[in-house]
Amino acid sequence: MNQKPAIPKDAAAVILIKNGKVLWAQRNPNIKFLGGWHAFPGGKLEAADCDIEVLNCADAEDLKKFIVCAVRELFEETGVLLVRNGEKLTKGQRASLHDDLISGRSGFAEILADWNLRIDAKDFLYAGCWTTPQFSPIRFKTRFFAAECPSKQEPYAAISELRDIEFIAPENALERWANSEVLISPPVLISLQELADSRFRIEDSGFRIQDSGFRIEDSKKAFSILNLESSILNLLRKSQKVDGDIDYIELNPHVVCFPLKTETLPPATHTNCFIVGREKFIVIDAASKDENEQRKLFELIDSFIEKGFVCLEIIVSHLHPDHFGGETALQTHLFSKFNLKVPISAHKITAESLRGEIEFQKFIADEEIINLSDETGVNFELKAFHAPGHARGHLCFYDEAKGFLLASDNIVGAGTVVIAPPEGNMTDYLKTLKRMKNLPNLRFLCGSHGSAVFNAKGKIEEYIAHRLEREKQILEVFQTGAKTPAEIVERVYIGLKPELVKPAEKSVEAHLEKLKNDGQI
Numbered sequence: 001m002n003q004k005p006a007i008p009k010d011a012a013a014v015i016l017i018k019n020g021k022v023l024w025a026q027r028n029p030n031i032k033f034l035g036g037w038h039a040f041p042g043g044k045l046e047a048a049d050c051d052i053e054v055l056n057c058a059d060a061e062d063l064k065k066f067i068v069c070a071v072r073e074l075f076e077e078t079g080v081l082l083v084r085n086g087e088k089l090t091k092g093q094r095a096s097l098h099d100d101l102i103s104g105r106s107g108f109a110e111i112l113a114d115w116n117l118r119i120d121a122k123d124f125l126y127a128g129c130w131t132t133p134q135f136s137p138i139r140f141k142t143r144f145f146a147a148e149c150p151s152k153q154e155p156y157a158a159i160s161e162l163r164d165i166e167f168i169a170p171e172n173a174l175e176r177w178a179n180s181e182v183l184i185s186p187p188v189l190i191s192l193q194e195l196a197d198s199r200f201r202i203e204d205s206g207f208r209i210q211d212s213g214f215r216i217e218d219s220k221k222a223f224s225i226l227n228l229e230s231s232i233l234n235l236l237r238k239s240q241k242v243d244g245d246i247d248y249i250e251l252n253p254h255v256v257c258f259p260l261k262t263e264t265l266p267p268a269t270h271t272n273c274f275i276v277g278r279e280k281f282i283v284i285d286a287a288s289k290d291e292n293e294q295r296k297l298f299e300l301i302d303s304f305i306e307k308g309f310v311c312l313e314i315i316v317s318h319l320h321p322d323h324f325g326g327e328t329a330l331q332t333h334l335f336s337k338f339n340l341k342v343p344i345s346a347h348k349i350t351a352e353s354l355r356g357e358i359e360f361q362k363f364i365a366d367e368e369i370i371n372l373s374d375e376t377g378v379n380f381e382l383k384a385f386h387a388p389g390h391a392r393g394h395l396c397f398y399d400e401a402k403g404f405l406l407a408s409d410n411i412v413g414a415g416t417v418v419i420a421p422p423e424g425n426m427t428d429y430l431k432t433l434k435r436m437k438n439l440p441n442l443r444f445l446c447g448s449h450g451s452a453v454f455n456a457k458g459k460i461e462e463y464i465a466h467r468l469e470r471e472k473q474i475l476e477v478f479q480t481g482a483k484t485p486a487e488i489v490e491r492v493y494i495g496l497k498p499e500l501v502k503p504a505e506k507s508v509e510a511h512l513e514k515l516k517n518d519g520q521i
């Protein structure tokens, strides 16, 4: 059943800086990869990027093409042209060249050559390389470069991929993240944290970028911001230390999403484990049976406990085998290493279904409040709610103050939700979706598979519409002679991968059951 992770595509991004602020923008919510998330400008390497010369970069062939990619992407996305001789272009000329590039009338190499513009490695500091985690169906291996924005150029959202483009003080960006107003990926978060720190640092490391493998002589001239170099060096070291691997995503300071490899339904390959809270925290779906995956998760949880944080409970969201398997190992681990007795909990129905497989010490009921407030003055309540449909004892969790819903398997960022009777029930599922949609203050959600979703309400509405559309199609083919789930799947689910035929038949069964109960067939 298990699929191989997607192969990462080469990419580059720019940390563009002006007067101590950094440029970011929101990605169009309709984009498949991190739609609605905030990001730095950047994108995929193109073959032609390899053919463009870069000044002062002879000893770094490998990074050269990524500098070109960074410059081109920055120009495409923001209209900022970070090249030598660029100051002689007027705003109008830049706009016209941008139009030539975007429309395909001219290639980037051609534009640079025609106007005698040169890319110079001295204008960039290499800030490291990060790879999208394996759970994502679309992955990039992105080289980050810091650069100063040319003084006379104003970035704008030059393509529909981006909106709300702005220079923001790193600490303000972090505040928006802390309030759960924005979603940001780990490399962006680490960059902002490092830049925010550097604003208060006095010492100067005298860093030269030769250390990282390519030369920028006298890079201090290129940067007016005190200590930028040392924070970029820190960023580079951090990425090198972990080889660009990202184990988990901090969705806000209270929600860590830790994707774990599981035997789940394709195209998903991982189940999201959530560590929610701070000084008091809970762990939801420590799902992996794989010892390597468990070890990585335990390392993070151990680091919390070593800071004095308290693990209140280990929760299993529902009975499916891709949602449990590591919870008992975690419980045993916490007892043997720290002498802590942490209960395992679930909804009563789930606990009954898993009797003999997991020993539960606690049950969670609908609308139960899990109080994660702590001594530091953090007020944090997480509401559990019973959300049947996908599974009878299914639990979801809601942080109303921040509008953040952990939807478990009711909504997923990757793959589809299967409603398989008798455990699954379509009438209940639609009721659950409507209940989730009406949660007060709802903004973001994250399901058990795939990335967090920026527009939670829109996503839930999409799911409801999709189910009702399927129901209509099923009713139609049923009335024209297709009676069994297999016959219906053949006519409704065109081009389905073989491994998804059985789950689709189960979903059809659930739809038929609902149609029968509604008196429609």
Ligand SMILES: [Zn+2]
Residues within 6 Å of the ligand: 318, 320, 323, 390, 391, 409
């Ligand atoms: Zn499930």
